[in-house]
Amino acid sequence: MRFNKETFVAGFALFSMFFGAGNLMLPPLLGFKAGDAWLMVIMGFVISAVIIPLLGIFAHARLQGTMLDFAKKVSPTFSLIYCVLVYLISIALPSPRTASVTHEMAIQPFFGTSAWMTSTIYFALVLLFVLNRSKILSILGKFLSPIIFIVVLSIICIGIFSVLTPEIGPSEFQTPIVSGLLEGYQTFDAIGAVVVGGVIIVSLKIKGENNFDRNRSLIMRSGILAGIGLFIIYAGMIYSGALFGSDFDENINRTDLLSGLSLKTLGSVGEIFLSILVGLACFTTAVGIVTGTADFMKGLFGGSQKVYLITAIIGCILGVLMGQFDVHYIINVAVPALMFIYPITIILILLNVLPDRFTSSLVFRSVVVVTILFSIPDFLGSIGLSDLVSSLLKILPLGVYSLAWLLPALTTLVIMNVFVPKSSKSKGTL
Missing domain, CATH: 1.20.1740.10 (Amino acid/polyamine transporter I)
Structure with missing residues (x-):
């Protein structure tokens, strides 16, 4: 180089x-x-x-x-x-x-x-x-x-x-x-x-x-x-x-x-x-x-x-x-x-550096939606509503570390590439 x-x-x-x-x-x-x-x-x-x-x-x-x-x-x-x-x-x-x-x-x-x-x-x-x-x-x-x-x-x-x-x-x-x-x-x-x-x-x-x-x-x-x-x-x-x-x-x-x-x-x-x-x-x-x-x-x-x-x-x-x-x-x-x-940004960056065969539109949508859903508890905790989500964050993997979104997002990425048929991913539908 x-x-x-x-x-x-x-x-x-x-x-x-x-x-x-x-x-x-x-x-x-x-x-x-x-x-x-x-x-x-x-x-x-x-x-x-x-x-x-x-x-x-x-x-x-x-x-x-x-x-x-x-x-x-x-x-x-x-x-x-x-x-x-x-x-x-x-x-x-x-x-x-x-x-x-x-x-x-x-x-x-x-x-x-x-x-x-x-x-x-x-x-x-x-x-x-x-x-x-x-x-x-x-x-x-x-x-x-x-x-x-x-x-x-x-x-x-x-x-x-x-x-x-x-x-x-x-x-x-x-x-x-x-x-x-x-x-x-x-x-x-x-x-x-x-x-x-x-x-x-x-x-x-x-x-x-x-x-x-x-x-x-x-x-x-x-x-x-x-x-x-x-x-x-x-x-x-x-x-x-x-x-x-x-x-x-x-x-x-x-x-x-x-x-x-x-x-x-x-x-x-x-x-x-x-x-x-x-x-x-x-x-x-x-x-x-x-x-x-x-x-x-x-x-x-x-x-x-x-x-x-x-x-x-x-x-x-x-x-x-x-x-x-x-x-x-x-x-x-x-x-x-x-x-x-930040979680959304990190996931979008990771998806955009992966080869196209692993990142169809369906994979993008699935992973991003999961990231958003699992980052909501961390967001609510950061604005002073920790009492509402504390029990949930204790259950979620890495939830106590404000990283509740990480494992679900990565798991979704793997599942979508391993178990969803390629024809479905290319069409963008389940």
Whole structure:
């Protein structure tokens, strides 16, 4: 597999669009709580925040269409509803969260300005980049992403090699792998894969790259590079959090821990480096989300540039409004949405990377319907109705781990391929 300059540019661009607010803030605290179980936590986190998103990029490379293609085998109506929900969640939660994190960690400590001013200027710059979307791959891949990667890697390496006799405490988690996997939901990386993967495809087409096989190879290779970068950063940040666990108060929050780690590793200049890192990482993610949403709406309305402009403006305005909330509040609000949409997204990604002979329309519909049904108890529990579903979740396999949908979905996939006649599957009926 050959990695040329174009592959590295696209790979860094993908990495930058994935690597945002949650990607910076979540791993250190996860490692801090993981203690001596940090390796198990890394395994769980990597599944939901690296492997599944990478499969999402592979699915895009295979389809080379729009996000509507991800669920078209279920039904056109379902595909449209799913896509609209994903884009609404994306511009209402992870995109504004990037502005909130930037304000709390990169702007307010130095300038004392209001969140309104920060988010207004922030999303004005996002809009500028989105409206110049033909240059996105080049700007993100050649300039911003390498800076992000180098700064984070510096924090990790200095931290690891500066601790001669690490004192890692016991873990707070009873099931470290599951805790890591569920925390990986909050990165939004699986959803990000189906959103920003489309951005890469549209960007390639704008550049005149229409060779299917060449684009597939480029997208897959760049996805692998982005996945390697994410793995290095996630694993390093989780281990750093565990390594310095005894140096911080047990009730420390995400932002304070990240700031403390940068101060201990990079010294007095650490705060400045961290501010630059936070601003860049968050900004590139916001650009990817708003661009992806605008591309989708433009495609729905026959390629209308006016729709692209209107969507981009609305996305940025929503970012300004939601960006006023505290980042921890946004993370908590996101949990119910993630508990519902994430299982569907994961299953759609898995189905789209499997060979066509295993994924007829009937298989798609059956597996997705089962996933939705068995994710409802987890969703109800996340919105405060745990008393209604607690007994049910205890009965369902993996229900107590908020993964009640997983085994039923996989079982349905196997049953539909083993026991249902091929003629029925090809017709899409039982």
